[in-house]
Amino acid sequence: MTAVEEEIRKTTADLLAEGKADIVIGFAAGSLPMRATPCFITEPEAAQQLVWNSYCLNNLAVYLPGYFVPAPSLKEEKPAPKVAIVVKGCDGRSVVGLIKERQILRENLIIIAAPCEGMLDVDITQELVGTNEIVCAQEKNGEVTITDEMGKKTKFSRKELLAESCRFCKHRAAPVYDIAVGELPQSKDALAPDNRFEEFLKKSSAERWEQFSREISKCVLCNACRSACPNCYCKVCFADQTRPNWTGSGGELRDVISYHLGRMFHQAGRCVDCGACVRACSMGVDLRTFTYKLVEDAGELFDYTAGLDLEHVPPLMDFNASDSDSFITEPE
Amino acid sequence: MADSKIAKNKIPELIKAVSADYTLYGPKAEAGIVALGRIHSAEELMLDYRNSTISAKELFLPRAEVVYEFDGQKFVDDKLPDEKRVIFGIRPCDCRALALLDRNFDTDEVKDPFYVTRRQNTIVVALGCNQPLSSCFCTAVGGGPFGQEGADVLMGDVGDSLLAKAITSKGKDFLARYGKFFSTAGSGSWDKQAKEARDKMSAAPTLIKPAFGGSELNIENLKSHLDNLFEDEIWETISCKCLGCGACSYLCPVCYCFDLVDEKTASGIKKIRTWDCCMFSMFTHHASGHNPRSANFARLRQKIMHKFNYYTERYGVNGCVGCGRCIRSCPVNLDIRQVLEKIAAAPSATKEK
Numbered sequence: 001m002t003a004v005e006e007e008i009r010k011t012t013a014d015l016l017a018e019g020k021a022d023i024v025i026g027f028a029a030g031s032l033p034m035r036a037t038p039c040f041i042t043e044p045e046a047a048q049q050l051v052w053n054s055y056c057l058n059n060l061a062v063y064l065p066g067y068f069v070p071a072p073s074l075k076e077e078k079p080a081p082k083v084a085i086v087v088k089g090c091d092g093r094s095v096v097g098l099i100k101e102r103q104i105l106r107e108n109l110i111i112i113a114a115p116c117e118g119m120l121d122v123d124i125t126q127e128l129v130g131t132n133e134i135v136c137a138q139e140k141n142g143e144v145t146i147t148d149e150m151g152k153k154t155k156f157s158r159k160e161l162l163a164e165s166c167r168f169c170k171h172r173a174a175p176v177y178d179i180a181v182g183e184l185p186q187s188k189d190a191l192a193p194d195n196r197f198e199e200f201l202k203k204s205s206a207e208r209w210e211q212f213s214r215e216i217s218k219c220v221l222c223n224a225c226r227s228a229c230p231n232c233y234c235k236v237c238f239a240d241q242t243r244p245n246w247t248g249s250g251g252e253l254r255d256v257i258s259y260h261l262g263r264m265f266h267q268a269g270r271c272v273d274c275g276a277c278v279r280a281c282s283m284g285v286d287l288r289t290f291t292y293k294l295v296e297d298a299g300e301l302f303d304y305t306a307g308l309d310l311e312h313v314p315p316l317m318d319f320n321a322s323d324s325d326s327f328i329t330e331p332e
Numbered sequence: 333m334a335d336s337k338i339a340k341n342k343i344p345e346l347i348k349a350v351s352a353d354y355t356l357y358g359p360k361a362e363a364g365i366v367a368l369g370r371i372h373s374a375e376e377l378m379l380d381y382r383n384s385t386i387s388a389k390e391l392f393l394p395r396a397e398v399v400y401e402f403d404g405q406k407f408v409d410d411k412l413p414d415e416k417r418v419i420f421g422i423r424p425c426d427c428r429a430l431a432l433l434d435r436n437f438d439t440d441e442v443k444d445p446f447y448v449t450r451r452q453n454t455i456v457v458a459l460g461c462n463q464p465l466s467s468c469f470c471t472a473v474g475g476g477p478f479g480q481e482g483a484d485v486l487m488g489d490v491g492d493s494l495l496a497k498a499i500t501s502k503g504k505d506f507l508a509r510y511g512k513f514f515s516t517a518g519s520g521s522w523d524k525q526a527k528e529a530r531d532k533m534s535a536a537p538t539l540i541k542p543a544f545g546g547s548e549l550n551i552e553n554l555k556s557h558l559d560n561l562f563e564d565e566i567w568e569t570i571s572c573k574c575l576g577c578g579a580c581s582y583l584c585p586v587c588y589c590f591d592l593v594d595e596k597t598a599s600g601i602k603k604i605r606t607w608d609c610c611m612f613s614m615f616t617h618h619a620s621g622h623n624p625r626s627a628n629f630a631r632l633r634q635k636i637m638h639k640f641n642y643y644t645e646r647y648g649v650n651g652c653v654g655c656g657r658c659i660r661s662c663p664v665n666l667d668i669r670q671v672l673e674k675i676a677a678a679p680s681a682t683k684e685k
Contacts, residue, residue, distance in 0.1 A: 039573070227576055
């Protein structure tokens with residue numbers, strides 16, 4: 001157990017024991033190699049289940065709105081619980097976004113910022129290892145030793161196995177927090193250049209549309225991207241509405257396109273590039289190239305980066321006469 | 333004992349001959365996703381795959397299919413699917429899933445014309461699983477890496493050749509029709525491979541077994557146990573981390589729930605059947621606005637109950653083949669083996685009261 005893990009366990013156990021938190025959202029060990037799993041703790045003793053390692057990939061902020069929206073079946077208004085949540089940079093930024101959009105109550109939150117040097121992605125690792133299944137991974141000084149089912153060991157540098165969103169992440173520490181455990185990373189540099197995205201930017205709009213349509217055609221409309229996204233908290237998603245029916249039944253490419261276009265444009269200036277949608281997708285659709293374009297656009301056109309502070313008003317919540325509208329008046 | 337065998341270097345010829353007579357489907361990889369897709373030549377066929385990312389369900393229950401079209405005056409084009417197909421190299425878990433779907437779509441009372449026609453028009457040539465994945469648990473739910481349920485022909489990979497055994501008369505006809513590619517002399521057996529695969533599965537630290545005292549998952553016990561757990565708080569605990577996405581159901585080879593929607597055309601409508609999923613909040617949303625399963629825990633309960641209680645009650649078998657796709661695809665690592673383990677360990681609600 002690392003010192004950070006120990007500190008998380010102690011901190012959260014204390015919060016629960018002292019009644020400062022009703023529930024703690026963190027990570028527990030997963031059932032598969034190189035996986036951790038979201039974990040919900042209400043008793044101090046259970047804090048022993050919490051882990052902090054290189055596999056804490058999920059964006060835990062996705063669970064927060066549920067605690068502050070009463071289920072439709074609940075007639076009585078229960079007071080909102082006090083929720084402690086362990087966050088990396090991306091979860092932390094999502095939490096800030098949700099506070100600004102008034103989906104969660106800042107005063108009921110205890111944000112525990114944990115250090116993140118980028119999380120490792122089991123699927124990327126498996127692809128590098130080949131057809132033999134990964135049995136375990138051991139990490140030491142930036143080097144990861146993978147053992148496969150045949151007992152073969154392969155060494156990788158940590159950087160090779162990073163999840164895509166982590167490789168390009170520029171905000172590895174939560175910007176707003178109440179308690180910090182360990183030493184939060186200060187660096188604002190991405191760990192690798194995002195060549196694929198640069199390639200995408202060079203394309204003409206017709207070529208981009210072609211890439212978008214081709215990529216999206218893999219989608220089976222299971223909606224896992226939406227469910228994994230902390231920003232997708234709508235009580236009824238436009239894709240589920242029947243009066244009117246905004247998207248088709250899924251028999252045609254246009255149905256899939258209208259779902260993704262609708263979902264993505266709602267992400268402008270809100271997406272923190274955590275990669276939850278991409279990892280949730282079992283069809284391997286590269287959603288990130290397109291959502292990251294919106295991240296860049298929000299920065300360029302509205303000078304806004306999602307979730308960095310509680311003060312700046314997000315572009316979709318604001319209007320100024322001087323707002324950029326060149327994307328309407330002078331489209332490419 | 334297998335009926336015959338085919339040397340692996342003869343497979344391209346077999347594929348060519350079968351393709352001339354049937355539309356051929358088999359495991360192939362495209363952009364990292366393995367699916368049972370259209371095979372045009374043997375190079376596309378990927379027989380050393382572990383299991384496909386997507387199951388064969390889509391070949392029998394398409395994700396979206398026009399049930400009928402009405403042009404405002406009359407019904408148009410209500411032909412049934414008539415493609416004669418061979419699925420070559422499908423895994424036994426997915427074959428067994430077809431046998432389970434048969435119990436629902438091809439019964440004495442109800443015969444789904446689309447499903448039944450596709451089943452009748454398809455020859456299922458399965459390939460035993462020499463290397464099950466650690467997330468596979470077919471043996472715990474009544475199947476096996478060399479199970480033959482749902483298959484017309486079962487093959488086994490024994491190195492330089494594939495052994496083949498006819499399971500049904502359809503399979504027998506298939507092997508007879510392409511007999512020139514197979515040799516019947518000294519065809520041998522895949523017992524060794526089947527045993528190794530089974531041993532591998534039982535040696536792996538499976539999550540299910542300990543909960544049932546070291547024995548294999550006892551489906552009868554699980555069913556009666558679930559009878560008493562409907563109102564239990566366990567569902568809220570289990571469903572905490574569930575995102576309510578449909579990845580598990582969409583990849584499940586047995587989940588068959590569907591929705592019927594009307595889509596407007598220029599002068600009439602198309603009635604379209606699409607996949608649905610009990611994890612979606614709109615799944616049981618009534619026209620009145622009421623939703624009997626308004627909370628996530630009730631939806632996850634439905635999923636488990638349908639597979640391990642209702643299916644068992646109606647058809648005498650549970651609705652899971654242990655392919656492990658839901659385990660591998662779950663974005664939050666909600667492992668169905670752990671769910672079953674928790675359910676098995678839960679004190680029975682009625683006994684408590």
